[in-house]
Amino acid sequence: MxxxxxxxxxxxxxxxxxxxxxxxxxxxxxxxxxxxxxxFASPQAKFGGTFHTYIESFPQTFRTVGPDSNGRFRSWLLDSxxxxxxxxxxxxxxxxxxxxxxxxxxxxxxxxxxxxxxxxxxxxxxxxxxxxxxxxxxxxxxxxxxxxxxxxxxxxxxxxxxxxxxxxxxxxxxxxxxxxxxxxxxxxxxxxxxxxxxxxxxxxxxxxxxxxxYNFKPEPSAGPYYVDEVKKGKSISFKHVGQDWWGYSNPYYQHRYNVAKIRIKVIRDKDIARQHFEKGNLDSFWLDTPELWREKTETPNYEYGYIHKFWGYNQIPMGAGGIWINTAKPLLDKLDIRQGIALASDFDGLINKVLRGDVIRKPNPMGVGHGDYTNAGIQAPPFSPERAIQHFEKAGFRQVGPDGIRVNEKGQRLSFAITYSYGYLTPQIAYLKEQAKLAGLEFTLNLIDGSSAFKYILEKKHELSFHSMSTSEIPQYWEYFYSGNANKPQNNNFTNYSTPELDRLIMAYRSEFDLAKKKAYARQIQSLIADASVIVPGYMRPYAREAYWRWLQIPKPAMTKSTEFLFPSGTSRDFGTYWIDESLKKETKAAMKSGRYFEPVTIVEEAYKL
CATH class of the missing domain: 3.90.76.10 (Dipeptide-binding Protein; Domain 1)
Incomplete structure (x- = not known):
């Protein structure tokens, strides 16, 4: 912003x-x-049909700038x-x-x-x-x-x-x-x-x-789709400009953005959305958790080949994220408290036990994949309750209460709320909560509905926030750590942390012409941020993993290095290379009624696996 x-x-x-x-x-x-x-699109693509998907909360605004605009729905308005x-x-x-x-x-x-x-x-x-x-x-x-x-x-x-x-x-x-x-x-x-x-x-x-x-006045689009029908709180539809869209005069747009309409329904519970998907009311579904990829797909619709599975790797730069610590809140301005929180956050156990090794720990709190801009020497702090306790005791939390949570001489409990935005994350936060108790630290769970959660965080009301940010190919730091953005609402300085040294390096980084010096500044900035322990590095998914009804068609291969999603999803970062085959849709629905089966299909593309 x-x-x-x-x-x-x-x-x-x-x-x-x-x-x-x-x-x-x-x-x-x-x-x-x-x-x-x-x-990278397929000449076999056909134009037409309506793609059905969902979002978990209705957007606070259709503006892409200004208050409440930096929510998840923003990507629907900008990415295509x-x-x-x-x-x-x-x-x-x-x-x-x-x-x-x-x-x-x-x-x-x-x-x-x-x-x-x-x-x-x-x-x-x-x-x-x-x-x-x-x-x-x-x-x-x-x-x-x-x-x-x-x-x-x-x-x-x-x-x-x-x-x-x-x-x-x-x-x-x-x-x-x-x-x-x-x-x-x-x-x-x-x-x-x-x-x-x-x-x-x-x-x-x-x-x-x-x-x-302009709060709910969507602007005209230069892209293939524009906001068409809106039912406040219920659904939003995007309509294609038509097969005479000017973009098709550009050879790189040919055979892309093939569906005539995208209808997005508000379904606030992910499990209910999955049920809608398995009934054929939604066309694709993001299989982000191990259960969704494994147990939840052991159903007749998958086994009979009506629904296909896809797992394809990408090589997209990953942005900052994990647990953001708001240093403007009581106790969190103390380095020892923040270091203790980092050491008491068992992300490695979360990845192996809850997420079954399907994701990778993010080593650098500011993200990875930016080439020489990335400080490869930074490693995520390992889970160590013993070392966390040492830091908590240095910060004055030397006593353990009857509930196992540490207290200081003033009677303050070592307890902080983690704000997060989607119910499916609850088991993950709950795991971190249980492990943190081993160090005498309490995490409480503060689940807030999607778009409202980000508004809450932008207004700096959180103590800890569990979220990740997207990134550009050249990383940016001014928005996250420049002092002018600290302790002010509606910007991305989620930690409210800044120092004169960070200010100096950030401004030098922004204006540096020499690439080698610029990249060196970036690595220095990342090192200072890691030392400050204001972001506990989380995890990252370097792949697209989705389920889709067999009437959706995709190119072969479907992945590019930059593909985040095959289909419009919770965020709409797809390249529009899919299409709907109406004849296959009729065939599939007829087969389901008559009991006819197809071969089950699981596609794995590893060309861009690191």
């Missing part, structure tokens, strides 16, 4: 002031389009929506998206883009350079109530320049190496026509009461 102030000349240009002459493109630009990367360019999921080369061509300036700050002339919003309006210049107007406005975006788009993006309706440039505030310059320049457009204000007392181009006015 990112934001900033100040309205320099280029913002006036973004608003289309008539007295400013059009900018001229520099001569000698070397335009590229990169149309030669391998395709194009930016200027995108990464190929296997080669990681830049490939065209909304921009059909791009060129780098010779100043190490500027990237130029030419928009695909067919590109349109889902409401039929053309996508133009104005929708990219408007990004700065939007993200810098105080009316969106998103300080992170305000700061980022003021401090990190210097300018967005329009040359004509289909040509624009993004100028970084600082010189950047080629590896990361595009990451900063690669903007998602924002539909300027949709956000034209009816009331604008601040004269900043944004609706004064933006947060309330």
């Amino acid at each position: 990112k934001k900033t102030l100040s309205i320099p000349v280029f913002l006036v240009m973004a608003l289309g002031s008539p007295q400013l002459a059009a900018a001229e493109l520099p001569a000698g630009l070397k335009w590229q389009s990169n149309l030669h990367e391998p395709r 929506r194009p930016a200027a360019v995108s990464r190929h999921p296997n080669t990681q080369a830049w490939i065209p998206d909304i921009a059909s061509e791009w060129a780098y300036g010779n100043d190490d700050k500027t990237v130029y883009f030419r928009i695909n002339p067919r590109a349109k919003w889902s409401d039929g309006k053309p996508i133009t350079a104005d929708d990219f210049t408007f990004v700065l107007t939007f993200m810098r406005s105080k009316d969106i109530v998103a300080p992170w975006y305000n700061t980022f788009y003021t401090q990190q993006i210097q300018d967005v320049i329009k040359y004509d309706d289909l040509t624009f440039a993004v100028v970084s505030a600082e010189k950047r190496n080629a590896e990361e310059l595009m990451l900063y320049a690669n903007l998602r457009p924002i539909p300027a026509h949709f956000y034209r204000p009816k009331s604008d007392k601040n004269n900043d181009g944004i609706q004064d009461n933006f947060v309330r006015y």
Whole structure:
């Protein structure tokens, strides 16, 4: 979430002031389009049908910025929506998206883009350079109530320049190496026509009461799907723009996003959702727990081949996560308490005994998979009640109460609540709770409904929070540990931890041009965070593991290095390469009525297993 102030000349240009002459493109630009990367969708794909899935809680908002916007549903609104360019999921080369061509300036700050002339919003309006210049107007406005975006788009993006309706440039505030310059320049457009204000007392181009006015007004989409039908609290449907969607003029979009509609039903209990799936009311189901992959799939629908199983590995960078410790809460500001909590949290036992070895311990609290940015020397603290007790005693908790929980001289119990968002996690938290007692530490369970849980955490009400965050290919630290974000609501500094040394390194990291130095700063930052024991590293799943009815079809192979899900799921990070075969759907339902069986199918793809 990112934001900033100040309205320099280029913002006036973004608003289309008539007295400013059009900018001229520099001569000698070397335009590229990169149309030669391998395709990863199947030409056999068919268009049509409705995909049925579910979410466990209705979103707090359809905005993607501002209060309550950073919940799980946000990915449904953003992940299939194009930016200027995108990464190929296997080669990681830049490939065209909304921009059909791009060129780098010779100043190490500027990237130029030419928009695909067919590109349109889902409401039929053309996508133009104005929708990219408007990004700065939007993200810098105080009316969106998103300080992170305000700061980022003021401090990190210097300018967005329009040359004509289909040509624009993004100028970084600082010189950047080629590896990361595009990451900063690669903007998602924002539909300027949709956000034209009816009331604008601040004269900043944004609706004064933006947060309330747009709370449940989904914006038009540049991608294949847009929010269509909404039944508040019950369901949300996405509708495909149609087979004439502009994206299909891009060869990398061909044979993708094949279903005509996606219907998402709110089902608050995962086990009830699984029952809906096995009745054929949902088309796929995420098999994230050992029981779901094993015992829960030993049913006739799987054995008779009506439902298929899939397990495919990926190589996706993993973000920060595990148990986040809120240092603004009583006792948790003490290093010995935090170190004791880390040593009393038996994640290794949880992985082996509860999760049956299906997942991997995350060694680094800030995540892994970022190449030389990752500090490989950091290891997760092993479970050691004895060492945890030593730290607790140093912090003054030398006595053990009749219930086995440690107390200090003031009578304070060594007890902290773990906030988490989904009921299926309860056995995992319960295991950690039982093991922690061996060190005289009490974990209490604070289960809060999905989207409400993240709101609770963003408002910094938690003591401990059990969750993980997604990540970009180049890790970010400012949002998590810069002092300006500590002790303030609605940002990602979940630990409320910062130090002058972290501030210095974070700012140096953000502005460093030399890649070797930048990566060295990243490793230093990670080391300081690990030493502070403010995040107890959790676990990670480097794979997609799903069940699906046999009428859903997938490419062969189905996985790319970057595939998180085969189908739209709890989060919608899929590449839209599946399709529905209506003839197989009729065949399957007829077979179920007549008692006809098919061969059971379990697919395992290990090409990207590390």
